[in-house]
Amino acid sequence: MSDQQKASTDVASDVSPAPGLLRSSLVVGLMTMLSRFLGLARDIIIAALAGATAHADAFFIAFKIPQFLRRLFAEGAFSQAFVPVLSEYRRLKSFDEIKLLVNKVSGSLGLSVLIVSSLAVAGAPVVATVFAPGFVGQPEKFQLTVDLIRITFPYLFFITMTGFAGAVLNSYGRFAVPAFTPVILNACLISAALWGVSYFDEPVMALAWGVFVAGASQFLFQLPFLAQLKLLPRPEVDVHDDGVVKVITLMIPALFGVSVSQINLLLDTVLASFLPTGSVSWLYYSDRLVELPLGVFAIAVSTVILPSLSRKHADASKNDFAKTLDWAMRMILLISLPAALALLLMAEPILITLFKYGALSERDVSMASFSLMAYSLGLIPFMLIKILAPGYFAQQDTKTPMKIGIVAMVVNMVLNVCLVVPLNAYYQLGHVGLALATVLSAGLNAGLLFRGLYLSGVYQVQPGFWWMLLRYIVAVVIMGGALFWFLPPLDAWVGWGWQMRVLNMAGLVIGGAAIYLVSLFVMGLRLHHLRMSA
Template sequence: MDPEQPPEPRDEKRRPADATPAVADDDRAVAPKAGGLMRSGLVVSVMTMLSRVMGLLRDVVIATLFGAGDGADAFFVAFKIPNFLRRLFAEGAFNQAFVPVLSEYATRGSRREVKELLDAVAGSLTAVLALITALAMLAAPWLVWAFAPGFGRDPEKLALTADMLRLTFPYLLLISLTAFAGSTLNTWNRFAVPAFTPVLLNLSLIGAALLLTPMFDEPAMALAWGVLIAGGAQLAFQVPFLARLGLLPRPWPDFAHSGVRRILRLMAPALFGVSVSQINLLLDTVLASLLAAGSVSWLYYSDRLVELPLGVFGIAIGTVILPALSKRHAEQSGEHFAAMLDWAIRTVLLLGLPAALALSVLAEPLLISLFHYGAMTERDIAMAAMSLRAYAVGLVAFMLIKVLAPGFFARQDTATPVKVGIVAMVANMVFNLILIWPLAHAGLALATSLSAFLNAGLLGWLLRKQGVLVFQPGWGRYGVQLLGGCTVMGLGLAWLSPDWQAWLGWSVWTRAGWMAALVSAGAAVYFAWLAAFGIRLRHFRMKG
């Protein structure tokens, strides 16, 4: 189906076997046609790559103008609070609960039923988040103290962060409605628009940093305005695409609607189950605020680099697989369901293992190339590299969580992941207390990675135990092929890369040229090895 064309009504006398949801008339609805998961994943990956590259450019601008000082620390906390809640609610629990229910309505229900669900969910979501936003703006100083207690030692820093939070918190309402629109588009296999939308956040922050900074006594306040502007821009961008499909809701709160009640029931336990990694990152921020000045920023810059492959590969695969799994569950196609999960795990390992290794080997050169300008010092680079390597250890686990959790949520099972999430979160707290003393901020990052492995391991084990995840033949050979490719790539990068101290004296163009050459060489060596030992692109084709 052309992604820009509205869904076509089905023939009432004969329904195609592969039909999926789309709105046809008041009495019937046709489900969106199944597409190739690899193709859909590639679309999301390309758009996500654009967004992440723009995000790195945004961080280069912020690092250059603000470094790792008090203003930057204040903004990162003021942005992290609504951003954390966005990932927890909008892209976490809400998305995982809403998509399976919407897919079921679209597959089995009528156009009228789908529209009533969208109207009720949009209205209820707006009402709840508007109330939360108003209360949070009133309680801003207390929220800052709760999320970054170390700021309480500096009243001016605490007050600045609270002022920023009053501007950034409405972003939660706007971006949650954006996530609602994006989830609807994803269910109808329109993946490109939601995947492109985050680019607008990065453009807004870059514009605010460059254009609005001179207007404020505290320059970093411009970034808070940039967040607020971005929230409105992202929501406005998706509205025409919903309208084109005939799916633009008329928001009206209706908490008694059966679909809304089901979504709420699924959301409650999903808050921990799908977003435990975000809770772990939040705990890092709380503890980092008690460490040396700059610790929050060091963790932020290193986390940003890990987010690039996580978003381009892990989140992209998780995004396309959830609607596909939800559809297969509604159709009671257990064999295809299991094959999809196996495909997702293989794909994550194919891309995640070399990405984690490259981040570790090239930690300092990457940070220097992107952030060593203006106020960013050599010490900041060395400190951020420590936490980057610690986060890189858990990159594959972060990715696996993104593709394993949908195996539960597509079946509307939110109780099991919440139990796993609680175990992983408690383990993260224990790891934090053990590792923070010898390793400081890097210990917090390593604790997050270790708890992510525990989380992913338990999810995979339970899916296997339930008979939902069935590994397909050939895993032994596949593991050897990946291990060999990573070994050759890692040795090649270590041999080719100059000492990181040399990078400090290079111009931006010399750094960019060297980094491009190293990344290209590493990718070429890795995929050439895999091709030589029998891995082909056709092995990763999977029907949605």
């Protein structure tokens, strides 16, 4: 057998049938839902432990920086650049060449992030000054933030390598393992909050060490699954390799294109450091609730469509590419429309039910509810960005999302100034202005991404789309009316114990979901309308 025939055989054996997109999305969504619910439990415990105090603000800053960089590098730009290249290698190259690419990308990426993490630990005061400049005038708060950053920042190295391993597994259709991995982070932080605090004078130090342990644990957890694919990397540093160069070339512009929403949220945190104590925490708690539907559904759909779109682009299947994007749009709107309205209508009851225990005060809940209502308005564009951006990345076009992302980020900065800086005593939106600025810039970002795909003909509205959207809207209006009618007054929520709060919230959530789904069923929507092969 010739070398060319052998390579062709290797490629053919490497390509396995992909499960349906709905099934894969459900697998990722269920694993992510488990992680997000554990994340909510984690935040409930942290809220009871630290509330919205100066110490809580310091921890959230120290935790949010590596988390942001994780989304930027591991789950964001790197994944969006690496998966299309790996998909192309699977179609066109031998297995040995694929393995060599994995080795060289892991070595080059690992060394780069190790250097960044080491510099951040050594220069923690500088990092704290850049990301929380408002803390500089508060010596105790600033020093605590510096100490916490030195503990949490190595998490970036471990979680980036975890993201690398997850990208390889996702490319091979092994979606469940990467989706389950974040459960380990939440389990470690819950353990630190419940049992680790007794070993430290400052409770949030235990949380910081929980972050460190979680990073290493998540990375080690995925290695056996890479070994099953015979792709356990032996890191090599070769930044001149064609595959590595291609990943880097695609990754640099993708840093802006895929992560503008996260950059805007981080800018909110930076500016919030200048606002009254508690502002960082209020934004954190409200952002976490928006992250639940965003993480469970949007990221699940985004995760499964990128390899699928990349394969279709490699096969020059333009019609199938457009159909996949259309399917993703329908799935996102199916979830984001009712979720956004529910968060808007029930913002304060949800926060009371989840967080108003221990150190978190009634005022803290009220202030967080305002930013949650603002963020809820942006849930639809937040989720759409997650599935529109892969439409570009699958074509190995990272420059267009980058340009759109820069425009959106500049608009966000301008809006931050306009909505946060008080013009008079009656115009002081504070942290709510930060949330609104992020929402408006996300709407612009999603709109420009959609416009580019539509005008280029990459996305084509498929038959039945507008009729299905009308069904969604009517069902959401019916659900919203029912929630508004049955929602108990705020005084009742405050007076109830946790059992009564949970019981009533569960009734509203389950009842609202049932009304929404029954309304869709009555209007003719069936499960087979949501299925699509990969």
